[in-house]
Amino acid sequence: MSGPLLFWLAGSALIGLGVYGITVNRHPLRKLLALNLLGSGVFLLFGVIARRGAAAGLGGDPVPQALVITGIVVAFSATAIAIALLSQLQSKAGRTSLDDEPPDEEDRS
Template identity: 65%
Template structure:
C-alpha cells in the first residue's frame, strides 16, 4: 500500500474518532477539539486526492507536485476552521462566565457553583 493511501485511511479513521468524541464527550472544550479532529481528517482526504492528482501528472511528465486546487481549498479550510474555533471558544468562555457550566448537558446546573475537581 502506498503512503498516500495509508494517509487516506488515516484521515477516514480520524473522522470516525472525532465524530465519536463530538457525540460522546460532555465537555464543550473536548467537543471543540473533536470537531477540529473531524476537520483535519477531511482535510487529509483532500490532501490525498491532491497528491494522487499530482502523481498521475508526474507520471505524464507535467512536473507538478500535487493538484493545487484541493491544496488551496485546504488552506482556505484551515483559516475558516480557526475562525470557527475562535468563536466556539469565545461562546464557551461566555457560557462559563454566565452559568458556571462547561457542558451541554440538560439544564440541571450540575457544576454551579462549581466545586473544583469534583466530578458529577
C-alpha cells in the first residue's frame, strides 16, 4: 500500500474517532478535544488529495495545502472561543456539564 493511501485510511479513522468522541463524552473539554481530532482528520484527507495532485515538480498541490493552513488557524480560533466559553460556564454556574438538569445545590449565577 502506498503512503498516501495509508494516510487516507488513517484520516478516515481519525474522523471516526472524532465523531465517537464528540457523541459519547459528557465533559465539554473532551468533546472539544474530539472536535479537534475530527478536524485534523479532515485536514489529513485534504492533504492526501493535495498529494495526489503532485505535478510540475511539486510534491503536492499547493492550493489545498494553503487551504489547510487557513483551516488549522480557524480551528484554533474556534477552540480558543470554546475554551473561554467553557471557563465562563464554570465560573458562572460552578459546573462544566452541558446537561439540562440544574446544578445539585442552589443556583449560583
